[in-house]
Amino acid sequence: MSVDRRISVAPMMDWTDRHCRFFHRLLSPNALLYSEMIHANAIVLGDARRHLYFRAEEHPVALQLGGIDSVALAKAARIGQEFGYNEINLNCGCPSDRVQAGAFGACLMAEPLRVAQAVAAMRDVVQIPVTVKTRIGIDNQDSYEFLCDFIETVHEKGGCDVFILHARKAWLKGLSPKENREKPPLDWTRVHQIKRDYPQLEIIINGGFENMADIGAQFAHVNGVMIGRKAYHEPYFLAEMERAVFASMEAAQMPHHLSRETIVAQMLAYMREEQAKDIYLKNITRHMLGLYHAQPVSKKWKNALMDAAKENSVRAIEDFLA
Numbered sequence: 001m002s003v004d005r006r007i008s009v010a011p012m013m014d015w016t017d018r019h020c021r022f023f024h025r026l027l028s029p030n031a032l033l034y035s036e037m038i039h040a041n042a043i044v045l046g047d048a049r050r051h052l053y054f055r056a057e058e059h060p061v062a063l064q065l066g067g068i069d070s071v072a073l074a075k076a077a078r079i080g081q082e083f084g085y086n087e088i089n090l091n092c093g094c095p096s097d098r099v100q101a102g103a104f105g106a107c108l109m110a111e112p113l114r115v116a117q118a119v120a121a122m123r124d125v126v127q128i129p130v131t132v133k134t135r136i137g138i139d140n141q142d143s144y145e146f147l148c149d150f151i152e153t154v155h156e157k158g159g160c161d162v163f164i165l166h167a168r169k170a171w172l173k174g175l176s177p178k179e180n181r182e183k184p185p186l187d188w189t190r191v192h193q194i195k196r197d198y199p200q201l202e203i204i205i206n207g208g209f210e211n212m213a214d215i216g217a218q219f220a221h222v223n224g225v226m227i228g229r230k231a232y233h234e235p236y237f238l239a240e241m242e243r244a245v246f247a248s249m250e251a252a253q254m255p256h257h258l259s260r261e262t263i264v265a266q267m268l269a270y271m272r273e274e275q276a277k278d279i280y281l282k283n284i285t286r287h288m289l290g291l292y293h294a295q296p297v298s299k300k301w302k303n304a305l306m307d308a309a310k311e312n313s314v315r316a317i318e319d320f321l322a
Contacts (some may be wrong), residue, residue: 030245098158139169264321
């Protein structure tokens with residue numbers, strides 16, 4: 001099953017929920033979107049629908065799983081496929097203390113064979129792609145050879161053909177998750193070298209992209225680019241990427257460029273539908289604060305969203321459009 005990964009939006013805890021993805025989909029009809037990381041046990045032992053439900057408009061969308069127990073991951077992957085996700089992704093890059101306490105996330109880079117076994121178990125029970133998102137190293141295990149060993153093992157013994165590489169190593173001790181996103185230096189060239197040395201693999205680069213010039217330059221080296229906080233804090237950047245990367249697609253597949261006001265109007269319709277399901281507007285509006293980033297009406301827009309959340313009413317947003 002083919003998934004277009006030229007542009008994707010990173011899985012981000014507490015951010016890339018279904019409301020965020022619906023909003024991002026309006027801005028970019030073609031980018032691959034990801035869920036937040038969800039632990040396999042939360043799906044297998046908990047309320048799977050609460051964690052996995054999404055609207056058809058969000059496609060294509062991938063489910064990122066956390067955990068390392070092969071049996072639980074396989075069960076969660078199968079359930080994810082049944083819910084309609086287009087890809088299952090295993091998190092091998094999160095360095096948070098909570099994740100480390102569960103012995104998964106970035107610390108799995110030190111256990112490539114266990115990762116390979118987990119990937120193989122998931123691939124055995126689903127027909128959709130199973131991919132891995134990881135760092136380029138952990139702590140002092142940050143040599144190129146260490147990264148190659150991880151990729152080779154997971155590919156050859158697990159059957160994984162797609163790797164999303166965050167181009168920073170992770171410090172498992174001494175740095176917060178936020179610091180781990182900023183302090184370890186970026187090394188895009190190491191990711192480029194992986195693609196040169198393993199041309200048969202699909203390699204997606206992640207980390208530090210702030211403009212279309214840098215993003216566009218990546219396609220000479222890798223298969224795709226994943227962006228995270230830039231897309232969240234400045235969501236209209238997704239529309240810019242959509243035009244730049246997918247402009248050659250046929251008109252039937254490439255909708256006309258949508259203005260911010262058109263996006264807001266469509267989100268208003270979505271809000272009304274979700275309110276009818278007893279969803280509080282604050283769960284939706286919090287993802288939209290950056291839509292008018294660097295625009296003269298940015299403050300007015302944020303005030304409208306805050307009023308809407310406080311009143312649980314779309315009136316303030318309607319007034320903004322008026």
